[in-house]
Amino acid sequence: MRGYGFSKFTPNELPKGGxxxxxxxxxxxxxxxxxxxxxxLAWLNELDKQYNITNDDYGMGxxxxxLKQKGYLDEDKQNxxxxxxxxxxxxIRQSALEEIFGKLKRSGKGNHRSPQSGQGDEKNAERREFExxxxxxxxxxxxxxxxxxxxxxxxxFMMTERDLEVEEMDYKTLTSTVLMIDISxxxxxxxxDRITPAKKxxxxxxELIRTKYPKDTxxxxxFGNDAWPxxxxxxxxxxxxxxxxxxxxxxELAADMLRRRKTHNKQIxxxxxxxxxxxxxxxKYYKNSIGLDRKVVNKTLNMAAQCxxxxxxxxxxxxxxDPYLQQFVRKFTETNGGKAFYSSLNGLGEYIFExxxxxxxxxxx
Numbered sequence: 001m002r003g004y005g006f007s008k009f010t011p012n013e014l015p016k017g018g019x020x021x022x023x024x025x026x027x028x029x030x031x032x033x034x035x036x037x038x039x040x041l042a043w044l045n046e047l048d049k050q051y052n053i054t055n056d057d058y059g060m061g062x063x064x065x066x067l068k069q070k071g072y073l074d075e076d077k078q079n080x081x082x083x084x085x086x087x088x089x090x091x092i093r094q095s096a097l098e099e100i101f102g103k104l105k106r107s108g109k110g111n112h113r114s115p116q117s118g119q120g121d122e123k124n125a126e127r128r129e130f131e132x133x134x135x136x137x138x139x140x141x142x143x144x145x146x147x148x149x150x151x152x153x154x155x156x157f158m159m160t161e162r163d164l165e166v167e168e169m170d171y172k173t174l175t176s177t178v179l180m181i182d183i184s185x186x187x188x189x190x191x192x193d194r195i196t197p198a199k200k201x202x203x204x205x206x207e208l209i210r211t212k213y214p215k216d217t218x219x220x221x222x223f224g225n226d227a228w229p230x231x232x233x234x235x236x237x238x239x240x241x242x243x244x245x246x247x248x249x250x251x252e253l254a255a256d257m258l259r260r261r262k263t264h265n266k267q268i269x270x271x272x273x274x275x276x277x278x279x280x281x282x283x284k285y286y287k288n289s290i291g292l293d294r295k296v297v298n299k300t301l302n303m304a305a306q307c308x309x310x311x312x313x314x315x316x317x318x319x320x321x322d323p324y325l326q327q328f329v330r331k332f333t334e335t336n337g338g339k340a341f342y343s344s345l346n347g348l349g350e351y352i353f354e355x356x357x358x359x360x361x362x363x364x365x
Contacts, residue, residue, distance in 0.1 A: 223250030
């Protein structure tokens, strides 16, 4: 009798120590320490004490020496503190990209496409009859010969214009995106770290655009009491401040940045967990954290409408579940004509990446 025999599975011992394994953990810890290398190494030592992640052949001292040798750490000779390097910053972005983008189910080449077809830049799966003006390199010769055989027979082979079948072509388009990150105090309230996932998403999205869509642009804006742009290099060190939420200022800055971009596709992604609570009036701040302040809300909605007139859709990624806040986001989205996702922290990256790639296939006129 033929069959299969099964035995008990005994997994190999989990690998311990080694530079590559420790580097992954170190990069992850840097996200939580806002780029503070000394604090990340202290946490790594604590993890080693509890879980024995190093061994007798490769200890924590060996790992730190190798980090310095390979250019991941700089040591301040005066006080002995460590600082991360540009190489480490890039590694953090690449790690975030692999973590988030690796979970997505990608199809095809993933290139940017618009709904327009014709004499475009890239072939798609659609086929149609040949029309005057079509390029010869669009003709699908295999299918055209097949059509000729079906239409005219094999014995006296001939091909007419009606037998020709062409492959549709998509136009590649460019997209300019502003990613807005809420850094108000509520992003770390209630024992939940919301800023670290937001930073990870920003770094991963920036790395995706830099490597896969280099002609696209990504600007990053943070908003608290005020709003200001930050660079890619600033992201690992980003921290929440003792701020209220001036959503209006963030949108105003984002719209101004996109207004200068010479692209048709423009969009704003906004990551927030709360309601707008602040406006700046001259040199003073108008603040109200109780409920939804009519003055703050109406001015924020007016800015959403202005973005709509500028053909800048806003996609809001809401990471809070309060019903009255979600009601505000629905009103905000309706005013702008954009979209809203009510996302958990774990699913935030997947939502943003899928929506970014989907939006790259549309052309705003």
